[in-house]
Amino acid sequence: MDIVLLFKALIMGLVEAASEFLPISSTGHLIIAGDFLNFTGPRAETFEVFIQLGAILAVVWIYRQRLRDTLANFNRDPQARRLIANLAIAFAPAAILGFILHDQITRYLFNPVTVAVALVLGGIAILLVERYARTGRVQTVADMSWRDALVVGVAQSVSLIPGVSRSGATIMGGMVGGLSRFAATEFSFFLAIPIMFAATGYSLLKEWNNLSASDVPVFAVGFVAAFLGGLAVVRFLIAYVGQHSFAPFAWYRIVFGGLLLVYFQFHPWVEKVA
Numbered sequence: 597m598d599i600v601l602l603f604k605a606l607i608m609g610l611v612e613a614a615s616e617f618l619p620i621s622s623t624g625h626l627i628i629a630g631d632f633l634n635f636t637g638p639r640a641e642t643f644e645v646f647i648q649l650g651a652i653l654a655v656v657w658i659y660r661q662r663l664r665d666t667l668a669n670f671n672r673d674p675q676a677r678r679l680i681a682n683l684a685i686a687f688a689p690a691a692i693l694g695f696i697l698h699d700q701i702t703r704y705l706f707n708p709v710t711v712a713v714a715l716v717l718g719g720i721a722i723l724l725v726e727r728y729a730r731t732g733r734v735q736t737v738a739d740m741s742w743r744d745a746l747v748v749g750v751a752q753s754v755s756l757i758p759g760v761s762r763s764g765a766t767i768m769g770g771m772v773g774g775l776s777r778f779a780a781t782e783f784s785f786f787l788a789i790p791i792m793f794a795a796t797g798y799s800l801l802k803e804w805n806n807l808s809a810s811d812v813p814v815f816a817v818g819f820v821a822a823f824l825g826g827l828a829v830v831r832f833l834i835a836y837v838g839q840h841s842f843a844p845f846a847w848y849r850i851v852f853g854g855l856l857l858v859y860f861q862f863h864p865w866v867e868k869v870a
Contacts, residue, residue: 602817604633609647609818613825616651617785617833619722619764619845620852624711628856631863642807643818645799650819652792654826655785663789675738679786685742686749686766686783687790693753694795706758708860714759715853722846725768733774737783740775747773748783752791759853762788767842781837785830 611629615622626644630636656663666676694701734740751769755762763784770780 601814604635605643605814605818606821607633608635608644609650609821610825612644612647612818612822613651613654613829616648616822616826617655617763617788617829619718619761619767619842620849621711621715621718621759621761621764622648623706623758623761624715624852624856627708627711628859631860638803639807639811642800642803643811643815645796645803646815647818647822648792648796650822651826652788652796654823654830655788657823658827658830659785678740679737682737682740682742682745682783683787683790685745686752686787687794689746689749690752690756690791691794694756695798697756698798701756701758708856710757711759712853712856712860714757715849715856718760718764719846719849719853722764722768722842722849725771726841726843726846729768729771730774731771731780732776734779735776736779737786740779740783744770744773744775745783748775748780748787752787761849762791764845764849777837777841781833 608626608629611625612622615625630640630644666673666679669676670680734744748766748770751765751772752762753765754760754769755765766784766787767777767780770783771777775783
């Protein structure tokens with residue numbers, strides 16, 4: 597068993613957990629972490645997709661009671677039906693576009709320059725939303741209409757561009773549409789469940805034949821690290837959004853995007869086998 601490789605998997609899992617739900621782009625962080633650790637190539641890309649399951653299961657665990665009640669009361673609770681309908685509406689735009697454009701996005705946009713530019717522009721967008729968006733019309737997820745869900749879904753489609761950040765796009769899209777910061781963040785968590793399960797399942801089906809039994813320990817370590825780290829990050833963000841803006845994350849994105857451009861000027865990005 598390669599201890600060094602397991603350590604790399606641990607670091608990558610923690611990076612995924614720290615960056616998946618914060619509006620800072622997990623793609624950008626995984627690219628630079630993978631390059632720095634020499635953990636790149638087709639298997640590494642499949643690994644990065646797989647550990648997203650660990651991160652999203654952290655959301656499922658934290659909201660397990662609410663999710664269970666929603667499913668159990670679907671037939672008799674209008675709020676439960678509205679939440680599921682809104683998730684379906686918000687899920688559709690990115691799911692359809694992602695299915696159609698997946699190969700083109702991977703081929704033409706999945707590179708450090710695109711990610712770095714998206715990080716910087718996304719940071720500027722967050723600052724503008726925090727300054728000008730009129731939030732507060734919708735205080736809770738239960739108060740959302742189908743139109744609110746559609747706005748979030750369209751915003752999520754923008755996150756198909758690597759570096760935009762799925763959580764950043766959905767939260768900011770919700771705030772632009774009038775959702776409170778807390779409602780937008782909570783709906784982003786719920787929406788992550790179907791979209792990430794779908795994206796992960798699709799990618800794993802395509803790459804399954806390239807994996808072997810020797811990959812199991814590495815994938816397991818990354819999965820557990822992403823799950824445990826995700827628990828901490830989601831709980832932090834739930835507490836954070838009640839009293840703080842997303843401006844610090846915006847400035848972090850701008851600085852990190854600039855550093856990413858500089859880094860890959862001196863470390864050309866080359867596909868390697870993990």
